[in-house]
Each structure stands twice: as structure tokens, then as C-alpha cells.
Amino acid sequence: MRIVDLIIKKREGIELSDKEIEFIISNYVSGEIKDYQMASFLTTVVFKGMTPKEIGKFTFEMMKSGKIIDLSAINGIKVDKHSTGGVGDKTTLVVGPIIASLGVPVAKMSGRGLGHTGGTIDKLESIPGFSVELTDEQFISQVNKIKIAVIGQSDNLVPADKKLYALRDVTGNVSSIPLIASSIMSKKLATGSDAILLDVKVGNGAFMTTIEEAKKLSEQMITIGKQLNKDVRVEMTNMSRPMGKAIGNKNEVLEAIETLKGNGSKDFIELCYSASATILKQAKVTDDEKEAYKMIDEVIKNGKALEKFYEFIKYQGGDVEKLKAKDFWNPSFKLEVFAKKDGVMEITSALDFGIVASKLGAGRISKEDSIDFEAGIQINKKTNDKVKKGDLLFTLFSSKAISNELVEELEKAYTINEKEVENKIILGKME
Template sequence: MRIVDLIIKKREGFELNDQEIEFIIQKYVSGEIKDYQMSSFLTTIMFKGMTPKEIGKFTLEMMKSGRIIDLKSIKGIKVDKHSTGGVGDKTTLVVGPIIAALDVPVAKMSGRGLGHTGGTIDKLESIPGFSVALTEQEFIDQVNKIKIAVIGQTDDLVPADKKLYALRDVTGNVSSIPLIASSIMSKKLATGSDAILLDVKCGNGAFMTNVEEARKLASQMITIGKELNRDVRVEITNMSRPMGKSIGNKNEVLEAIRTLKGQGTSDFNELCYSACITILKQAKVTNDEKEAKKMIDEVIKSGKALDKFYEFIETQGGDVQKLKAKDFWNPKYKLDVLAENDGFMEISSALSFGIAASKLGAGRITKEDNIDFEAGIEINKKTNDEVKKGDLLFTLYSSKPIDMQIANELKDSYQINKQKVENKVILDRME
């Protein structure tokens, strides 16, 4: 078997069989298939696409290229939630504890942020002492004990994806939906969960900028789930505007706590409730939306969800007393941005706010960059909030002096209108 023959076969529109796909992945990981050969294959996929059977096998072989976490010893239906990345997206910090408080095991592997999107791991590591470096057995034991654990992605998980993603990035093959779907799903499946909820972000602050493309990606990932006997459901959510009021790390942790106290913003509440309802259906706790919402309300109002959050943080080494202290988030510098006229606020670019937060130090441009956990943005007036001239719109925070240019660069990313605008949070649901 030769890679050149398989490239030609695919280019001429024929379906690759299981043995051929297995050969491609195994020989590429071992180095026998060279980057220039694989880049030709990936470019062929860009133009020819893949059949559902090909995508399923491709994903499975990527998943099998490294260590697979075995969660069979965790009791119950194991659930995981994955977001394709967003601005102000601290959803896991809220959804995880709510679901765990309802006795559903949450076994989650998360990543760090890169570029304008924040990573769940970065937010958690802003809490002094918190560690994502659990062994596999510690991870399993913790989920069995308190129903929730979050760890970082390890180097031996899906090495095929790491090699392929780096190659796609430098050869212009990032935007292939079959390749995106197999990349996401290989990592999710390797972590061993039974049910996966995928939050596919859509808008100018997301990789998928329109709903139709997001639906295509969602459909591919659901198909992969069916091919590999997993319950995969997708919510397509709006990322044209930042989620909630906080963008950063420590300040996003504090917003998550407020939300668990029942004090979240309407858009973030809607996102979290929708995710929890879907997960409770997947975990077979209830199939009734009203009953699911009632259960979520109960664990928030009773304080059980917040208690579970603190238990989770403490179990993974986090200093809860420092987290609860008034000076947990204590940035040295701030810059207020005020309204110049009356009307209704509209934030039109989540991307610009994400980039601004990164420039303040809240994100990283390269993987080697250090994050300033104090840096970030607090939005005081969200889309459709009424605004009077001189009102505080938002505040920039950092541990270093703030360049006024960062605030100036945001001027085209919001406007104050005479009327309110449409502002949907959940754009579609698919299963």
C-alpha cells in the first residue's frame, strides 16, 4: 500500500476503506508518511470531502493513535461538554457544578486558551493552588467521590491530531469541516465519556461565522458519534457578542460564582440552563424540560451548586479562602470607557473584545506566553441595555499601565442605537 495511490484514489472520488485509513494515520504518526505527502492528502480532503464512514474511521484511528482514558469504573452515564471557543465563555465553571450537584458524573478534559478565546484551564489555574495535573486514577477517583473533575489535555492523547493540526495550520487546510469534526471528536472520544454536548460557537468571535457552516460541522460530529456509538448533541450558540459581563480569568471565575448564586446575566443564564437541560436528558435523569429546569433552579437556590463548585476547587488543591477573599481579583490599573450619547447599547464584535482582553494580558498570542490573571474587561452595559450619555460602558483592567489605544480600537466594535436589536443566544439545537 502506498500513500500516493490513496491520494489519487481519493482525488478521483472513490471512498477509502478502513484498512487504507488505518494505514494513513498509523504511517503518518510513525513518520513513514512525510509531511509533504500528508499535506497533499489533506488538500484532497479539502476539495473532495469525506463520506460519513470515512470520517468515522478517520476519527477512530486518530483517537487510537495515543492513550485512551478508560472511565468504565466511574458509575453512571459520564457526560462531557465541549465548546469550540468563545469570548467570556466560562460555561463549564457553572454547568459542571450544577450537573455534579444533580448526581451526574462530569469527567472533563479541557484546554488552555490561545488567541482571543479564553481557556477553561487558565480560568481555573487563576485560583491559587488549583491543579489540573491529576493522574488517570486520581481523575477517576475524584469523579466517583464528588462527581466532577477537570484535567488538562496530555501530550500522549491523540498525537495524530497534534501532528495533523500543525500541518493543516501551515498548509491552508484548517477550514475543512470533516477535518475539524474529526479533530474535535477524536479528543472528546479519547477521554471516555458516554455522552457529549458540543457548544458550537457561531459569529464573528468564532471559527464558524455563519449558522449554515456551523450546522454542517454539527451534523458531521453527530454522525461521528453515531458511527462510534456515542450520544452526541449540539447547541449552536451566538458568539457575535461576549458571553456575560466578564472577559478574562479571575473576573470570569467570579462571574461564574455569581451565576451559581442566581445572579447571572440573562444571556449567560440562558446558555447555562440550555446546556444543563440537554445534559440531563443525555444522562437519562429526565426527558422533560420543565422538570429539568426545576431541578436546576433547586440546586442553585439551595446553594448546592455553589457548594459543589467550592468542593471541586478545594479537592483539586485550590485555596477556597483566597478565592472568597475580597482581594482575590485585584488589578493595579483600570481604564473606564463612557457613553458619548443616549440610546441602546449594541456590542457588534466579540472578536474585538477578545483581542483587546488578550492585549491587556488576559490571553496568550503564542503557547509560551504568560497570562496576567488580573487582566480583563468588565462590561457594564450589555447589548440592548439603555444608556445615558456619561454612563460607564465597560472597564479595562491590567497589572500594567493600559494603553489608551486598546480602548480606541474597540470603538468600531460597539454602537449606541436608537432602537434595540435582535439578540438570540441559542441559534439551533441538533441531535
């Protein structure tokens, strides 16, 4: 078997066999197939696509290219939630404790942020003492004891995806639904959960900019899940605007806490409740949406979800007292942005807010960059809020002096209108 023959076969639109796909992945990971050959194969896939059978096998071979976590020792239906990346997306910090407080085991592996999107692991590491590194035994034991653990992605998890993603990035082969779907699903499936909720972000702050693209990706990922006997469901959510009122790390942790107290912003509460309800159905706690919402409401109102959050932080070494202290988030510099006229706020670009937050120090431009946990943006006026001239719109925070140029960059990301605009949060659900 030769890779050149398989490239030609794929180019001619002939479906590859299971053995041929296994040959491609295993030989690329071992180095037998060179980058220039694999780049040619990936380019062919971008133009010719893949059949559902090919995508399923491609994902499976990527998944088993490295370590697969065995969660069979965890009691119950293990659930995981994955977001395709957004601005102000601290959903895991709220949904995880809600679900765990209702007795559903949450065994989650999360990533760091890169570019304009924030990472769950970065937010958790902003809490003094919190450790994202647990052995498999510690991870399983913690989920069995308190129903939730969140760890960083292991270096030996899905090495095929690491190699392929790096190659796709530098050869212009990122925008392919089959390749995106197999990349996401190989990592999720390798972490061993029984049920996976995928939050597919749509809009200018997301990788999928249109609902049509998001539906195609969602269909592919659900199909992969079915082929590998996993319950995979999708919620497509709006990422044309930042989620919630905080963008950053420490300030997003604080917003998550406020949301668990019942004081979250309307859009973020809607996202968290919807995701939690879907997961409760996947975990077979209830098959009734209204009942699920009642259960979520109850653990917010009686404080059990917040209690679970603090327990989870403490179990992974986080200093809960420092987290609760008034000076937990204590940036040295701030710059306020005020309204220049009366009207109704419309935030038009999550992407620009994410980029400005990164430039303040809240995110990474390259993987080697360190993060300023104090940096970020607080949004005082959300889309469709009434605004009067002189009202505080946003506050920029950092540990270093803040340039007025960043305020100018933000000016292209919002407008003040005469009337309200449509602002749907949940754009669609698929299963």
C-alpha cells in the same frame, strides 16, 4: 500500499477503505509518511470532502493513535461538554457544578486559550493552588466521590491530531468540515465519556461564522458519535457578542460564582440552563425539559450548585479562602470607557473584545505566552441596555499600564443605536 496512490484515489473521488485510512494515520504518526505528502492528502480532502464512513474511520484512527482514558470504573453515565471556543465563555465552571450537584458524573478534559478565545484551564489555574494535573486513578476517584473533575489535556492524548492540526494550520487546510469534525471528536472520544454536549459557537467571535457552516459541522460530529455508539448532541450558540459581563480569567471565575448564586447576566444564565438541561436528558435523569429546568433552579436556589463548585475547587488543591477573599482579583491598573451619547447599546464584535482582552494580558497570542490573571474586561452595558451620555460602558484591567489605543480598538466593536436589536442566544439544537 503507498500514500501517493491513496492521494490519487481520493482526488478521483473514490472512497478509501478502512485499511487505507488506518495506513495513512498510523504511518503519518510514525513518520513514514512525510509532512509534504500528508499536506497533499489534506488539501485533497479540503476540495473533495469525505464520506460519513471515511470521517468515522478517520476519527477512530486518530482517537486510538495515543492514550485512551478508560472511565468504566466511574459509576453512571459519564458526561462531557465541549465548546468550540468563545469570548467570555466560562460555561463549564457553572454547568459542571450544576450537573454534579444533581448526581451526574462530570469527567472533563479541557484546553487552554489561544488567540482571542479563553480556556477553561487558564481560568481554573487563576485560583491559587488549583491543579489541573491528576493521575487517571485520582481523576476517576474524584469523579466517583464528588461527581466532578476537570483536568488539562494530556500530551499523549490523540498525537495524530496534534501533528495534523499543526500541519493544517501552516498549509491553509484548517477550513474543512470533515477535518474539523474529526479533530474535535477524536479528542472528546478519547477521554471516555458516554455522552457529549457540543456547544458550537456561531458568529464573528467563533470559528463558524454562519449558522449553515455550524449545522454542517454539527451533523458530521453527531454522525461520528452514532458510528462510535456515543450520545452526541449539539447546541449552536451566539458568539457575535461576548458571553456574560466578564472577559478574562479571575474576573470570569468570579462571574461564574455569582451565576451559581443566581446573579448571572441574562444571556449567560440562558446558555447555562439550556446546556445543563440537555445534559440532564443525556444522563437520563429526566426526559422532560421543564422538569430539568426546575431541577437546575432548585440547586441554584438552595446553594447546592455553589457548594459543589467550592468542593470541586478544594479537591483539586484550590485555596477556597483566597478565592472568597475581597482581594482575590486585584488588578493594578484600570481604564474606564464612557458613553458619548444617549441610546441603546449594541455590541457588534466578540472578536474585537477578545483581541483587546488578550492584549491586556488575559490571553495568549502564541502558545509560549504567559497569562496575566488580573487582566480582562468588565462589560457594564450589554446589548439592548439603555445608555445615557456619561454612563460607564466598559472597564479594562491589567497588571501593567493600559494604552488608550486599546480603547480606540474597542470603539469599532460596539455602537449606540436608537432602538433594540435581535439578540438570540441559543440558535439551534441538534441530536
